Amino acid sequence: MDxxxxIDNGLIPKSEFIGLENIVHLAAGGEAPMLKSHIEVVNRFMSDKALAENSRVRMDDTVNRCKNKVATLFNVAAEDIALLSSSSEGINNLVYGLKWKPGDNVVACDVEFPSEILPWTRLxxxxxxxxxxxxxxxxxxxxxxxxxxxxRxxxxAISQVxxxxxxxxxxxxxxxxxxxxxxxxxxxxxxxxxVIPVEAKLADIMVASCYKWLLATHGVAIFYLNRDRLENFDPPFLGWHSSVSIPDWKEPTVFELRANADRFEPGNHGFISVYVLDNALEQILRIGVPEIEKHVLELSGQLRAGLEELGFELMTPQHPSERxxxxxxxxQHIDAIVEALKExxxxxxxxxxxxxxxRVSTHLYNTSEDVNRLLGALKELPKSLKP
Ligand SMILES: Cc1ncc(COP(=O)(O)O)c(C=O)c1O
Known part of the structure; x- marks a missing residue:
């Protein structure tokens, strides 16, 4: 091993998460645990919701604050960010919004997440x-x-990781x-x-789900639009929110489309999820992505080396720049192994x-002890489940 x-401490202590008391959580790539501070934030949303028109002012403020944080994370302008309901929705905007001609092609990888492939089949x-x-x-x-x-x-269409x-x-x-x-x-x-730096400008469109590494929840996803490269990209779905203002009743079909990425938001946001994302980003940006990357790469390196030593057939590259x-x-024994570890x-x-x-995922709350607990448990698996 190099x-x-x-690593004895997480960058956020486990005590600040719900449900991590007696658990080694190495599954952020599927579902991350929730921060305890989200409870307060959800309560704030509930109180704001009672304020009628003023509730919208507070909710829209939270959306704007959240977009600013996403923009900082992605190193772009907040105007380039839309908050949609899922990554899958974001990809479908391209399928139905771009102008396609017979003979065009889309390039994707065989090991890509299905939402980066299936939408294109409609074309x-x-x-x-x-x-x-x-x-x-x-x-x-x-x-x-x-x-x-x-x-042509x-x-x-591809995932960064x-x-x-x-x-x-x-x-x-x-x-x-x-x-x-x-x-x-x-x-x-x-x-x-x-987890790692994301320079969104290098892409023309970027999507990200928020319930995994971003420590937020479902119902909100990030959609980045590179307006320099896709200035005239028309949204395929429209609603009241797509328009700069509510149309005049005498001319109800006349409207001005919003100029920024928010033109891809046809209706209200999933505000409760945006409140949660805003809080999660507050914590992530406070720590800083370079610190998180260092922490995560050290742990995933320890993990990878340990798995290799146990003889498991790895899919993940060894070099830190490639993971x-x-x-x-x-x-061949996924269920049995996952179950044995769960026990x-x-x-x-x-x-x-x-x-x-x-898939074993190391995030900012994990420690070397977590990695060692996993490796120890894999070592003790019955022979039939071992490589
Ligand atoms: C690469 C990737 N993209 C997107 C998603 C989820 O997409 P959605 O936000 O549409 O649920 C996942 C979920 O596992 C994923 O792994």
Whole structure:
């Protein structure tokens, strides 16, 4: 093993989370636990909700505060950020909002999260081809992505960090390559935002779910629109919120579309979720992404080395620049392993997509002791479940 730094404390103590008292939680890549401070925030939302018109003022203030924090996290302007209900909704905006011609193609990877693939299948009837980049031993290379791109490639859709293998792609090189081919880059930063730096400008569209590494909850997701690159991108869905002001009743079909990313928000936000996200981002930005990245990479490095020593077949690259918080290994015994660990109070995430894999996620509340507890429990598995 390389030089190991023992991490005795989380960047946020476990005592500040709900439900972590007697649990080793290594599953933030699936569902992260909730901060206790979210309770106060949800209570604040409940009180604000009683204030009738004034409630909207407070809710909109919270949305604006939250967007400013997302903008800081992504190093972009708040005007480039929309808050939607899910990442999947964000991707569908591209399917139904961009102008597609027969012969166009979309490039995506075989180990991509389904929401970065399935929406494009709706374009097949318009003659749009979906080109799948094949992984090699679970590794996706920029060269292989480049080979799939041609003059008719409209979008390359990919995750910065893979939900399935844990591989982190070099966003700057990817962006440079995709743009030099004349295509758009759509990035899912669900497994990178809140863990490693996310330079959103390198993408043209970015989505991120908030209930995992961002420590918030469902019902709100981030949608970044690179307005310099997609100035005239018209939203496919409209509602009262899409308009700068409520139309005059005498001309109810006349309206001015909002100019910023908020034109992709047709109705009210999931305010209660936005309150929670705002609080979660407060904590993440207070600590700072560089600190979180250092913490997470040290732990995922310890974990990866330990799993390798136990003989598990790893999917996640070894080099720290090519991974983030997810370390994934293959097994035919997902359910039995996940269950055996659960019995010992250790939570990981299984998953099957043609191959069985277990994903172990280290986040800012984890410590080296958590990693050692997991490795110890895997060592004690019955022979039939071991590699
Ligand atoms: C890469 C990635 N994107 C998106 C999601 C979730 O998408 P949504 O916000 O639409 O539920 C997941 C969930 O596992 C994911 O792994």
């Amino acid at each position: 030089h190991v730094v023992r 097949k009837e318009k003659g749009v081809e979906i080109r799948i980049v094949r992984n090699r031993d679970w590794y996706v290379s920029l060269k292989d992505i480049e080979r799939k791109i041609d003059k 490639t409209k979008i390359v 893979s939900y399935f293998t844990g591989q982190r792609l070099p966003l700057a090189e990817l962006s440079q390559m995709v743009r030099s081919c004349g295509a758009l880059l759509c990035v899912d930063s669900t497994h990178s935002a809140g 983030a918080g997810n370390v994934c290994f293959m097994t 010992k109070g250790i939570l990981v995430w299984g998953g099957y997509a043609g191959v069985g894999r277990v």
